[in-house]
Every structure is written in structure tokens, then in C-alpha cells.
Amino acid sequence: MSNDIAYPVFRTPDPALALRTARRLMEFGRCEYSKVCVYAELRSVAEVRRVAKELPAGWFRGQEEYGEFDGVPLEDQPTLVVGAQGPGLPADPSAYEGRLPVEFELHDLPVGSIEDAFTAAIGPNMGEINWEILCWPDAPELGFLGESKHAEVTLLLNTRSREFDDPADDHTVLVHVRSVSIDGRQMREPYAHWLAKQVGLTVIGPGQRY
Template identity: 30%
Template structure:
């Protein structure tokens, strides 16, 4: 039970550099899921159009965060066919969806606007007999948060942060080893992960 613990291991203002570092960390996973989880805040109609072009034909549930009561409502919109006049009053929009890993993540990167977004790769870290550490398909993985410094991506920042996710008890030694494999280091305390 519980959530993974996410350790920040890389931070930059360069989106492609953050993405590349996350991909390098993914290469260390002993097993990686076939899908990634993508989230994005789409701030403008242009952002919506770019995302629809990057993931053509994809119909997603869009979380509309402009409910008058301050809450969130869900709208079932097809981003490829919705008219600008239908999108504009609902901005900002939030998408969150699983996509095939090899076909969506790089296209997603090129379609990002200035809103907070993330790519999450789940899998399991390799066994580490020297440290008596075992991989966990429930908790392990890599995440890059664009325009954010929190694994839960709750506030906008200028920089982009890469996280390694480990067991729900936290595993600082494993996080340090993983970061070191790609020339990085743990940059802060463990955060609540997925």
C-alpha cells in the first residue's frame, strides 16, 4: 500500500536535456512498461492544437479546471475535432492518459507549451544483491516534470525536474546509485510519488 517515493536527481531549464536525462535513467530499468503516463496543462488553443497534432486521432478525457465553483469538471472532448470556440472558454485544459511508450513520448515533448506537464515511465529497477535491494513493479520508475519541481506537479516553475521513483519506504541509497549512473545526484528530500 502507499505511494512511491520520488527523489529529484536532475534539474534544468532545457526541456530536451531533461527529457534526455530521463531516457538515460529509463535505460537502467530492468523491466519497463509498454505504456507511459502523460499529463499536460494546455494553456492556449495553440497548445491544444499542437498536442492534437502530436497524438493524432487520440480522444482524451480533458479535465476542465474552470468550473465556477472552483472545482473540476470533466469534459469528453476530441482535441482533433473540437472547434476553437469550444476550447477557448474551457482553458486551461488538463490531459492525463496512458500512451504506447515508444510512439508518444518524443512527440509529446515537441508539442509541449508552457504549462506544467510530465512523462512517467513505470517499470522495476534491477536487483542489487550487494545492498539487498529488490525492484518493485508497483513503485519503480522515472518521471520528468516540465515546469515543475514537485513529483505531484502542483505548481509552475521555470525549470524541469527528473525524478527516480523507489519503494514506498524510500530508498535513498538506490536513488543515489541511479543518479550517479547518469552523472547526477539526489537534489533533495524524497517526495510523494505515484
């Protein structure tokens, strides 16, 4: 089993510029089967309702305590815990007590189908756009073969962390490569630098792993 590591290559307070830049990098590796996913953490009922109105096809899911519904049939669990699309969200504000932040997500969409709408709807919330199943080319001058399993581009919105543990006033583009660590050194980091350089970008910080 292998894992990825993601290096920041661009940062700006302008979400539209961040999206354009991320797309430029994504297009460098885009292939026939590339997909896009989006995710956000919504920290108020007002934001859940606003985003549900703007992106009604998204799936919304509230938090639950560990083991809270052990043994409870799925049909008897709260709608917000099970997950629902925008129109199916509960209207009663009390349904959100203890359930924030509510997670929003959409997976395996065609490239170009959701990115603009999601960036416009994100507001102050932390979120990400992740393009996956890309195909990074060979870099023979560095001795690196291309890859697809860990070829991804992520745009972090209102955070600099893949863990969503620290809000920010800017947005960061990440390039993903396979993580190969020997004695604490990431052996494929030069490949990330090379990929960024192909579209006029540069690595601006340490790699991030989940």
C-alpha cells in the same frame, strides 16, 4: 497498499537534454512490459488548439465544478467535460469558459512512441512524461531487493512539482522507489541514491509524494 516516493536526480533548462537524461535512467530499468504516459495542463484556448493540432490523438478534458453534472446523463454533458480527442474538440471559444486548464493525456503507450513529439509540443505548459512498469535491479551491497511496482521515471516539464502547482523555467528528472517511512525517515532513500548513481546521476533534493 503501498505508495511511491520520487527523488529529483537531474534538472536543466534544456528539454532535449532532460529527455535524454530521463531516458538513460529509464533504460536502466526498462523491461518487456514497460509503458509510457504523458500528461499536460493547457491554460489557454490557443494552447489547447495548438497542441490538438500537433498531437491530435491525445485526450483533452476540461474542468468542472464539484457536483456540476450530478444526475446529468453522460450524453448530455459538454464534450469538453466528457473528454475528446483533438479533432473532436469544440470550435466555439465559449465552450472553454470555466473549463481551463484543459488536461491532455495519453496512457499505456509503447516506450519511444510519444516522448519526442510530446516534448516538442509542450511549449510553456506544465506537463510530465512518466515511464512505468520498469524493473529496478537488486542492490545487494545495500541490502535492497529490486522492485517493479513502484519502479518509474518521471520527467517534469516546466515545473518541479508532481502537483503541478508551481511553474518553473526548467525541467526535472525523478526516480521513483517504494515509500517506506519509519519515524519520518524514508528507509529506501539510499536505494534511490544507488539507482541514480548507476547511470551517473545523483539525488539533488527531497523526495516528493502525491
